[in-house]
Amino acid sequence: MPKQVDHRERREEIARALWRVVDIAGVQRLSLREVAKEAGMSHGQLQHYFASRQELLTFAMDFAAERSAARVADGMARLGADPHPRYVLRLVLVEMLPLHPDSRATSRMNAAYVLEALHDEAIRERTRDGLSRGREQVEGLVRAAIADGRIAADRAPSTETDRLLALTGLTPLLELRVIEPDDALAAIDRHLEDLFTT
Amino acid sequence: MPKQVDHRERREEIARALWRVVDIAGVQRLSLREVAKEAGMSHGQLQHYFASRQELLTFAMDFAAERSAARVADGMARLGADPHPRYVLRLVLVEMLPLHPDSRATSRMNAAYVLEALHDEAIRERTRDGLSRGREQVEGLVRAAIADGRIAADRAPSTETDRLLALTGLTPLLELRVIEPDDALAAIDRHLEDLFTT
Known part of the structure; x- marks a missing residue:
């Protein structure tokens, strides 16, 4: 798979993880750390895709x-x-x-x-x-x-x-x-x- | 001032401090600590009025x-x-x-x-x-x-x-x-x- 497509797909997966955090746990718990956990990756890996x-x-x-x-x-x-x-x-x-x-x-x-x-x-x-x-x-x-x-x-x-x-x-x-x-x-x-x- | 009235008034003051925190800083920063700060009291003093x-x-x-x-x-x-x-x-x-x-x-x-x-x-x-x-x-x-x-x-x-x-x-x-x-x-x-x- 070309690198650009893979990058975009990973970002979409992370976005879906964010939706699940908002849906299940609420906006109060919306942090990069919670989203990383939901997406099954480390905080550091997530920061490769989103800086903030x-x-x-x-x-x-x-x-x-x-x-x-x-x-x-x-x-x-x-x-x-x-x-x-x-x-x-x-x-x-x-x-x-x-x-x-x-x-x-x-x-x-x-x-x-x-x-x-x-x-x-x-x-x-x-x-x-x-x-x-x-x-x-x-x-x-x-x-x-x-x-x-x-x-x-x-x-x-x-x-x-x-x-x-x-x-x-x-x-x-x-x-x-x-x-x-x-x-x-x-x-x-x-x-x-x-x-x-x- | 009777103690009951004073207690109620203090609780209303704290509630107004909470409104200001929501209004100025947003619900993201809504914690007992932030509200206590806005109400000009310590976290411990606030807990005398609200346990949670x-x-x-x-x-x-x-x-x-x-x-x-x-x-x-x-x-x-x-x-x-x-x-x-x-x-x-x-x-x-x-x-x-x-x-x-x-x-x-x-x-x-x-x-x-x-x-x-x-x-x-x-x-x-x-x-x-x-x-x-x-x-x-x-x-x-x-x-x-x-x-x-x-x-x-x-x-x-x-x-x-x-x-x-x-x-x-x-x-x-x-x-x-x-x-x-x-x-x-x-x-x-x-x-x-x-x-x-x-």
């Missing part, structure tokens, strides 16, 4: 975002050509909630990352950029649906975008089992039904 | 919930007798977002607490109970508004309650300044406008 906690966190976040994007792309492929924007938005929103093990790990890491971001400028800038780009993509879908007459013309695209993204606020209710996955899907579907006129 | 990190966290959360409830009650008093449920819900939702320093501290602590709850059964039960009770109160308002004809009868009270609580999902967007406070208020107002028929 921040570098590892950043890679793990980027990798999680890539995996999310790939899952959304898979879903889009299943929707077929020229899908209704309502189903595209549904895919994106469902992916943002902790409804299956991969998206749950991503969701927990995102929550931990936002808390880190409040006290680390470099992480804050990256997280803010990522959120802004995601928000712009959703707003693009909303604007296109208004132009197509699928969302009423008197809706403010920016406000409707914020309301859609706010549905991630179902996360703590799901994580603590105050509501069940079907309740979250009902909330998303009702929201999209209210938003789209056709 | 968990006991302190639990008190700080309960105290934050009390302060939130008091702010909502103040807002209710300003609304006058028999307020429209739309304005009551607006008060509750605005209080749940990090729009002023006190609610920001509470919001950050809640986020940290949910992450702790995932890996600590005692905290999970308490957090879940708190969230469930809050959810029931909001659902009570929604059901009453349906009974009064202020919300359409074909709305599912449970789903509309989840959608209202989901608006706390604006929090990361606000914290990372992807949106501004006015954007969050516009999203809340538009949501309530869509929900209420009168």
Whole structure:
């Protein structure tokens, strides 16, 4: 195997170990040492791949975002050509909630990352950029649906975008089992039904 | 000052010190030692008031919930007798977002607490109970508004309650300044406008 590919694969393995630490033990125990242990390597070996906690966190976040994007792309492929924007938005929103093990790990890491971001400028800038780009993509879908007459013309695209993204606020209710996955899907579907006129 | 009152006041002071540590340094640095330092006392003195990190966290959360409830009650008093449920819900939702320093501290602590709850059964039960009770109160308002004809009868009270609580999902967007406070208020107002028929 070429060295570059091997290096990337090892980094991905370490990122997956980080997800498991966040998932099982919590962000409180997220240290290079814990991740090395979970990945079955020494602290020194891990440092060959990631020089700092921040570098590892950043890679793990980027990798999680890539995996999310790939899952959304898979879903889009299943929707077929020229899908209704309502189903595209549904895919994106469902992916943002902790409804299956991969998206749950991503969701927990995102929550931990936002808390880190409040006290680390470099992480804050990256997280803010990522959120802004995601928000712009959703707003693009909303604007296109208004132009197509699928969302009423008197809706403010920016406000409707914020309301859609706010549905991630179902996360703590799901994580603590105050509501069940079907309740979250009902909330998303009702929201999209209210938003789209056709 | 009676000893009991003094004890309670000292515990509240310590809880406020905990909020400041969460606000300034982040949940990563939340230890009894850091809180003692912020409260200007020794680790030993703090342990006279709180035997464990968990006991302190639990008190700080309960105290934050009390302060939130008091702010909502103040807002209710300003609304006058028999307020429209739309304005009551607006008060509750605005209080749940990090729009002023006190609610920001509470919001950050809640986020940290949910992450702790995932890996600590005692905290999970308490957090879940708190969230469930809050959810029931909001659902009570929604059901009453349906009974009064202020919300359409074909709305599912449970789903509309989840959608209202989901608006706390604006929090990361606000914290990372992807949106501004006015954007969050516009999203809340538009949501309530869509929900209420009168």
